[in-house]
Amino acid sequence: MDNTVVFVAGDRLGRGDDQLGEALMLAAIKNLAKAGGGLPSHILFMNNGVRLCCTGSNALDDLRGLSAAGVELLSCGTCLDWFDLKDRLAAGRESSMIEIIGLQKEAGRVVRL
Template identity: 35%
Template sequence: MKNKVILLASDQLGRGDKDLGEGVLETFFTILKQKEDLPVAVFCMNSGVFTLTERSLVSLQLRDLEAKGVDVLACKTCVEHYEVENQLIAGKISGMAHFIELASQYEVLTLS
């Protein structure tokens, strides 16, 4: 995962059962945070911004990644669209221009 940016475009991983998808996403980040090589950043967009709120157990894993030095970012437009500005418990609000800058420097792994 070193030198990668994770683009988190959903609050679940894969299509199908929502509870299963949320659980699989939490497992992904639980395992990821235990690795030595961590991504440079996680950029959350669209419904991925919900993973930064209390309603998602993934937020706990993302906070742990943040504590280990990974930039955890939320798309400003998406946060405003879903009206979750005051609900974020992990990450910080950022813009698409910042994501484009990251994408020009690092490989992007998209989770949706």
């Protein structure tokens, strides 16, 4: 693991077709472990991105695998509240804006998905 954090601001990757964006996000998460450079230390989920960590998400198995490998998964608590998802968080833990911003500031590199 290196000093890289991944910032996920939505449940889709890119703009345009929503179905394609969803497939691309799932592929990106699945391939984080396979990409060169080692695993990130953290994956930070914000806005719609928190949905990826909740019950019913197609990304849960891959996210749980990353968590088991030592990647810390943090979901914005305000976002979980906004979408009424606090009781559905199934991978990682709830975090605060202060912690999420702090991790980005301290990281050697931030990758935005």
